[in-house]
Amino acid sequence: MRGRLFGGGLAVAMGALVVAALPASGQSVSGREAVAAIEYEPLEFVPPRPERHEVLGVTTLLLEDRALPLVTVIARFRGGYGLFDREWYAAAMGLPAMLRYGGTSGLAPDSVELLLEHYAMQTSFESGGVSVGSTLNTLTEHLDESLALWWDMISAPGFDEAQIDVWRGRELERVLRRADDAGGAAYSAFNRLLYGDHSIGWEIDESDLEPERVTPERFRDVHARVICRENLTLGVSGDASWDAMRPRLERLVDALAPCEGSPPASPIPEIRRGGGVFLIERDLEQAVIVMAHPTAVRLADEPSFFAATIGNAILGGGGFSSRILQRVRSDEGYAYSASSLWTMPRRYDGLVGAVTRTSPENAVPAVRVILRTMEELREAAPAATELKTAVDRVVNGYVFNFQTSDQIVSRMMLYDSGELPEDWLERYAEGVQEVTTEDVRRVFADNLRPAEMTILVVGDPDRIGRDALAVIGPVTVLAPRQPD
Amino acid sequence: MSPSRPPMLAVGLLLAISSFAAHGSARAVSAQEPVGDRLPVREVVLDNGMTILVLPRGGAPTVSFVVRFGVGGVHEHLGTTGIAHLLEHLLFKGTTSIGTRDIDAERVLFARMDAVQDTLLRARASGRAERVPELEARIDALEDSARSYVVPNELDRILTEAGARGLNATTSSEATTYFVELPANRAELWFALEADRMTHPVFREFYSERDVVTEERRMRVDTDPAGLLYEQHLAAAFTMHPYGVPVVGYMSDLRALSRRDVEDYYRRFYGPNNAVVAVVGDIDPDQVEGWARRYFGGIPRGEVPPPVLAVEPPQRGERRVTVEWDAEPRLRIAWHVPAGVADEASAIAMLASVLTGGRTSRLYRRLVLDDQLVTGVYASTGPGTLFPQLFQIDAVPRSGQPTERIESAIYDEIERLVREGPDERELERVRSQVAAGNIRRMTSNLGLAFQIADSQALLGDWRETFRVSERIAAVTPDQVRGIAALYLVLSNRTVAVLSRPES
Numbered sequence: 001m002r003g004r005l006f007g008g009g010l011a012v013a014m015g016a017l018v019v020a021a022l023p024a025s026g027q028s029v030s031g032r033e034a035v036a037a038i039e040y041e042p043l044e045f046v047p048p049r050p051e052r053h054e055v056l057g058v059t060t061l062l063l064e065d066r067a068l069p070l071v072t073v074i075a076r077f078r079g080g081y082g083l084f085d086r087e088w089y090a091a092a093m094g095l096p097a098m099l100r101y102g103g104t105s106g107l108a109p110d111s112v113e114l115l116l117e118h119y120a121m122q123t124s125f126e127s128g129g130v131s132v133g134s135t136l137n138t139l140t141e142h143l144d145e146s147l148a149l150w151w152d153m154i155s156a157p158g159f160d161e162a163q164i165d166v167w168r169g170r171e172l173e174r175v176l177r178r179a180d181d182a183g184g185a186a187y188s189a190f191n192r193l194l195y196g197d198h199s200i201g202w203e204i205d206e207s208d209l210e211p212e213r214v215t216p217e218r219f220r221d222v223h224a225r226v227i228c229r230e231n232l233t234l235g236v237s238g239d240a241s242w243d244a245m246r247p248r249l250e251r252l253v254d255a256l257a258p259c260e261g262s263p264p265a266s267p268i269p270e271i272r273r274g275g276g277v278f279l280i281e282r283d284l285e286q287a288v289i290v291m292a293h294p295t296a297v298r299l300a301d302e303p304s305f306f307a308a309t310i311g312n313a314i315l316g317g318g319g320f321s322s323r324i325l326q327r328v329r330s331d332e333g334y335a336y337s338a339s340s341l342w343t344m345p346r347r348y349d350g351l352v353g354a355v356t357r358t359s360p361e362n363a364v365p366a367v368r369v370i371l372r373t374m375e376e377l378r379e380a381a382p383a384a385t386e387l388k389t390a391v392d393r394v395v396n397g398y399v400f401n402f403q404t405s406d407q408i409v410s411r412m413m414l415y416d417s418g419e420l421p422e423d424w425l426e427r428y429a430e431g432v433q434e435v436t437t438e439d440v441r442r443v444f445a446d447n448l449r450p451a452e453m454t455i456l457v458v459g460d461p462d463r464i465g466r467d468a469l470a471v472i473g474p475v476t477v478l479a480p481r482q483p484d
Numbered sequence: 485m486s487p488s489r490p491p492m493l494a495v496g497l498l499l500a501i502s503s504f505a506a507h508g509s510a511r512a513v514s515a516q517e518p519v520g521d522r523l524p525v526r527e528v529v530l531d532n533g534m535t536i537l538v539l540p541r542g543g544a545p546t547v548s549f550v551v552r553f554g555v556g557g558v559h560e561h562l563g564t565t566g567i568a569h570l571l572e573h574l575l576f577k578g579t580t581s582i583g584t585r586d587i588d589a590e591r592v593l594f595a596r597m598d599a600v601q602d603t604l605l606r607a608r609a610s611g612r613a614e615r616v617p618e619l620e621a622r623i624d625a626l627e628d629s630a631r632s633y634v635v636p637n638e639l640d641r642i643l644t645e646a647g648a649r650g651l652n653a654t655t656s657s658e659a660t661t662y663f664v665e666l667p668a669n670r671a672e673l674w675f676a677l678e679a680d681r682m683t684h685p686v687f688r689e690f691y692s693e694r695d696v697v698t699e700e701r702r703m704r705v706d707t708d709p710a711g712l713l714y715e716q717h718l719a720a721a722f723t724m725h726p727y728g729v730p731v732v733g734y735m736s737d738l739r740a741l742s743r744r745d746v747e748d749y750y751r752r753f754y755g756p757n758n759a760v761v762a763v764v765g766d767i768d769p770d771q772v773e774g775w776a777r778r779y780f781g782g783i784p785r786g787e788v789p790p791p792v793l794a795v796e797p798p799q800r801g802e803r804r805v806t807v808e809w810d811a812e813p814r815l816r817i818a819w820h821v822p823a824g825v826a827d828e829a830s831a832i833a834m835l836a837s838v839l840t841g842g843r844t845s846r847l848y849r850r851l852v853l854d855d856q857l858v859t860g861v862y863a864s865t866g867p868g869t870l871f872p873q874l875f876q877i878d879a880v881p882r883s884g885q886p887t888e889r890i891e892s893a894i895y896d897e898i899e900r901l902v903r904e905g906p907d908e909r910e911l912e913r914v915r916s917q918v919a920a921g922n923i924r925r926m927t928s929n930l931g932l933a934f935q936i937a938d939s940q941a942l943l944g945d946w947r948e949t950f951r952v953s954e955r956i957a958a959v960t961p962d963q964v965r966g967i968a969a970l971y972l973v974l975s976n977r978t979v980a981v982l983s984r985p986e987s
Contacts, residue, residue, distance in 0.1 A: 030680030030779060031581035035642060038676060043669040045545050067542065068923055101843070113843045117913045120920030139920055166852065169882055170859040173812075176883050180811040182707050283810075285706040286699070319651075320576075320640035330636060333695030336703055357703055389645050396647025399667050402544040404927060 047402050050235070050409050051242060056253045060234040061412050062242050065405035069140040072406045073147065074235035075133065075154060076413055079226035079263040082129030082199040089199070090171070090208040091218040095132060095226065096125035097167050098219050103158030112153065121146045123153070129199055130266050131417060132226050137406075140239045144248070151252045154227060159216040168209055175205055179480060183357065186288040186458040189280060189478060193454060194292065194351070198269035228259035235413045237405035268348045275452040277473040279461060280480055287363040287459025291370070292341065292353025295447045299346045299418070306431035307443040308342055308352075313390035314382045314440065315374065316340025316354055321389045323373050324354055332369060334362045346418055352448055360463030367457075367472055371450040378448055381441035394432050401425055519922050520950025525936060526769045527946070528776055532785045533757025536776045537936050537946050539764040541929060545668035547765030548929040550661060551678060552937045554760075555753035557657040557731035558792050558868065566697065566733015567741060567749050569655040573693050574746060575662070576639055576653075579684040582677070583638045590633045590688060597626040597691065598743050605740060623691050634688055639677065646670045650930065655731055657868035659941065665930060668766040672775055679779035682759075685750065690743045698739070701732045709811040709982055717816045717980035718867060720805040721874055725796040727867050755786015762937040762946075764929040796820065796872060803978040814982040815879040815887045817894065821971045824869035825942060830955040831963040832875060836863040837914040838906045838964060839897070840877070844913065846897050847877070857885045857893055869942050874978075875971065887981050898972050905965035915957045922953055 050063040081092035100123065103109035116123065122137040134154055138146035179185050188203055195201030232253070236245050271294040297308045316324030316339045328338035335358040343350035354374075358366045402408055415424050455472065457464065469475050526538040556568050580587045604619040643651050646666060653662040666674055705711040715730050722728025733741075761780075763772050799820055822828045839847045840863040851858045860880045865873055879890050925931060939949035 030676055030683055031579060033581070034676045034680070035582070035673065038672050040669045040672075043545055043667055068926055070923060070927075110844070114913075117842060117844060118916060120916045122920075122924070137924070139923065162853075166856065169856055173859045173880070173882050177812045177880075180709055286702040318644070320637040321644045326636055329696055330689060330692065331631065333692030334699070336696055336700040358699060359702060389641055392645040393647060396645065396667055396670070397649055398647070399544050399546055400647070400649050400665070403546060403929075404543075 043399065045399055045402075048405065048408060050237075050412050053242060053246070055234065055246065055249045056229075058229065058232050058234055058249075058253050059416065060236065060249060061409050061416075062236040062240075062245060063405045063409050064241055065238050069239050071136075071138055071140055071143055071236070071238040071240045072409075073136045073150070074237075074406075074410055074413060075135075076233045076235070076417060077132045077226050077228075078130065078231040078417070080128045080130045080132055082266045083263050084222065086197075086202070086208075087213065088218065088222060089202060090204055090213050091222045092226075093127060093204060094164075094167055094171070094214060095219060095222050096127045096134070098159055098164065099134065099153055099157050099223075100125045101160075101167065102163045102219075103160045104152045105156040105158055106152065107158070109158070109160050109163050112149070115145075115149050119146050119149070121150065123150060135410075143240070147248055147252065151255065155252075155256050157219075157223060159219045159223075161216060164214055164216065164219070168211075168214055171204055171209055172206065175203075175209075178203070182282065182284055182286070182288050182458055185282075185480075186280070186290050186456060189278075189458070190290040190292070190454075190456045193278060193456060193478075194272045194294075195269050196272065198267065200269055224257070224260065225263065227256070229253060229256045230259040231263065232256065233413055233416055235409040237409040266347075271349055271351070272454060273452070275454055275473065277469060277475045278454070278456045278478050279464075279469065279475050280456070280458040280478050281461050282458050282480060283460050284458070285359070286357050287360045287457055287464055288355075288357050289363060289367060289370075289455070289457050290353070290355050291367070291453040291455040292351040293449060293452045293454060294349045295342070295344075295352045296349055297342075297344050297443070297447055298348075298350070299344045299420075301421075301424075301427050301431065303431070303434065303439060304443055304446075305344060306428070307435050307439040308344060308447065310387065310390045310432055310435045311377070311382075311440040311443050312340055312342035312352075313393070314386045315342075315377055315444075316370075317342065318390055318393065321386075321393075323377070323386075324356075324370055327369050327373055328356055328358075328366055332362075332365070334358045334366045334369070338366070338370070346420075353453060360460045361465075363457055363459060363464045364468040364472065367455060371453070371472075374444075374448055374450045377441070377444045378450075379441075379445075381437035384437055387435065387437050387440065391432050391435065394429055398429055519926065520947040523950075524769075525946055526773065528773050530756065530777065530781050532781065532783055533755070534759050534761065534776075534780050534783070535940060536761045536763065536773070536780075537940060538767065538769045538772045539762070539932060539936065540767055540769055541765055541932075543766065543929075545766045546665055546929065547668050547671045547674075547763060547767050548663070548665045548933045549674045549678075550663045550762040550930070550933040550937045552659050552661045552760045552762075552941055553754055554659060554758045554941055555789060556655055556659050556868075557729060558726040558871070559753060559789060560726060560729060560733075562729070563737060564741060564745055564749075565729050565737040566701075566731070567745060568660055568753075569731055569733060570694060570697050570738070570741060571687075571746050571750060571754075572653045572655045572660050572662075573697060574687045574690065575681055575685055576637075577686065577688045577693065578635070578639055579680045579686055581684070582642070582680060583635050583686065583688060584633055585635060586633045587686065590630050590686070593626050593630040593633075594688075594690075594743060597623050597630070600626065601691075601742055605742075608740075627689065627691050630688065639681070642673070642677065646673055657727055657731060658870050659938075661934070661937070663930065663933070665765075671763075671765075671767055671772070675775040675779040679783065682754065682756065682780070683783055687743050687746055687750075690746070694738060694741060697732070698735060701735060701738065704732060705730070706735075709807075709809045710814060712809065713807050713814055713816060713980055713982045716805050716807050717818060717978065718874075720803050720980065721799075721818050721820070721978040722796055725794045725871060726792065727796075727871065727873065731867075752787050753789050756780060756783045757785045758789060760937045760941045762933040762940075764933040764936075792871065799976050799978070801975050805978070805980045807980065807982045808985040809982055810984055811982065812883070813881050813887055813984070815881060815890055816876060816980040817879075817891065818874040818876045818978050818980075819971050819973070819976045820872060821865065821875045821967075823871050823873060824865060826872075828967060830952065831959045831967045832865060833956050834911065834914060834959040835964050835967050836865065836875070837917075838901070838910050839863045841914060841917070846901065846910075847894060850897055851879065851890065851893055855893060856882060857890045858882055861894075887983070891979065898968060902965055902969045902972075905961045908961060911959065911961060911964070918953045918956050922950070 050061040053060045084092040119142040125134045136150040191201045335356045338356035340354045342352045354370045528536040607615040649665045651664040847861045858879045862878045935949045936946035940946040
């Protein structure tokens, strides 16, 4: 039963109020009729909301949750690898690894490891295109020791040369092994094809890892530009109150140098248009297929975004309830996995397309099935039942957005970084409920163009059939490992 | 079942303890207290033998469901390998009422296509391969006809509309486990659907789903160098025991499996007396028990699965296997060790942590940091838990480093461990992790559901999974050294190397 969502501090009501109707003993208690006879009580639930504070000018979100003696602290800095020139790419990509493994200005890497293990701390460090982030999870009893060490790793890293060398060796090995994973190799090649010389299309290669590009000085320069006070947002969840955390967080922020300037804006990618079929010849038991073209739908509180999101769930993003998996897997048995993709960034164009893997002999038929499925959704609106399935999943599954306090805080931090409103989740749930079948048809008609797909196939051309592939479009053969 | 299947959870129950990320309930829990005995788990055993474990917890109004059948790869034989895994897929295809518009019409077509399949198998066996394409086309045509009566993926659609998350299943050597999460107010739906699936399954779209499984095999094994090396390694290490047979099945076996094979297998192994259910989340135990009795209580008992009698004979000399592939090299070394439920299991888990658990571990320090021979080295046990298994070391060589040199370094470190034993600090490091892991494992309802279901099925008591960590913490340096000295020896070793063909 689909119901409206009401955000803010109000309770979320889902489903109709009815008394559970259990069949009497001896009656059939299973099957379609039994399922249809079940009626659900409404779900009364007030979603927890993090408190919003400022710590010496740094936005800080906190959600207290005393269920377990654990505290999670998240630090997020504006300034990911996408904001640096190619010359600095490896150092920007490697910064999280070196914060984790490179020791601190006062502690050798081994000493850091021993302390991490002694206090049973869990840390993660990661870099995205526009941000660098780190998370600490610690037992409450070790909160002070853990916070001090973690912040030392972030704010005063040692960039130990031996650890840089180990990291560099691992990255070089990753470059060598990239081709061993057919799927990964296909996605890499596809990104290069579509995004060219933009950071989305980059991957670390041997030239990025020349020793002069990954020196301690390089890492320090990147660190100074990213890990500074004005770039920081903090999040705290778990067994800690604001009163308890405030002085601790003030000490952290106070230890962080101010930024020397704002990070540059991420350049807007120019995405390849015009379509075409590309082939990477590999003697494999399975062909990998990736296809997409650019689309102008952006992440925004607009009907086209909600229609595209629901449309993608119907096309192939909704698992077994969506058309591409139904056709390619359930009907034809061509593939274990097949799905659509529709990326909708906030600031620039995204991609709409599909991916699958199938035996070489079924590669061309699978491409045809996918393109035909796309065409159908351009021409006719989906069934009302398909729309209902996609929307009900969002509405009835809304509570899964609140399973852990960590999840809630990190999502709110993500909204902050993407300049989305604090109540974005409620707006999203309301927006998808406004979508009609005609909205879905229109968004596909306006934004999905199967004939303009760039289609990449990685596999054995003799088994795929060169002639059959050429019928889809003129084929360009790519080298197995294209240099950047 | 789903394209995003998670890694199998049954492998390495003991090792998982120290690294399980998880969330939880009772506020008073601390790292020093035993956790398991404090959890308010209600245990219900129905007259038909089905065990239901119910754990109410606070937090968001969601519920996690796990049903674990004690059947997996070890119950298969050459010729029918992969049947448990295929069945895992087919149980999402619906029942006599869900997924169909006309079950009787479907069954008529099932009989016809199964008869053609019999003919096809006879044609293959008698060398008349020229008939195979025509017979395959007839099966396809009949399945297309049957599809006109099918309501596609109705089970999935019902759950999706209810807001379900993570609908999936996994098959391991010893278990097939189905799982899903639902909003708390939809909990009864799971009982109705699961009871229907256990009572009235229909293996529709059998032949196309069998093709899907062959594609899964291609993805996980035939185009994945690490997957193929693993399969070959197990096959070399186990000459008798079914642990040596891949759970996904051999391609030729998959192509020969019939709907009848699957139906027989289902009847034998999927009775309620071979199932453990775990329900964890924002639920009322009384209500859950009521639903369990009402929906599952009438399902008749099944056969008791025959015990696995195969015993792997003692290995009498090193075995080596090489897999040639146009890919970067990999190395796997394995030794036979006691089962994951044996007394030695805790010391074996401790040994694995001492060798490769974290960056201060012995092999990581020597191979990754000091000698820079590999980019990663990992110890684990597997492929199952119930029977004598393998202690395995995987290594990913750095470019240009011969696998022989890596092997030597690993054997050097093992000899040093046997000679000197680990020191108390190494064990204390692991104990700290295990203690914290006891808290972190409480963070996820679904994770807890898996843990208590596995523990009940494998160890006979859901509490045992929490006691294991206490036993690991009690392991002494001498025990670790003793395990290494007894089992990590040349004659008990099987080595698998992935290398490029010389040409």
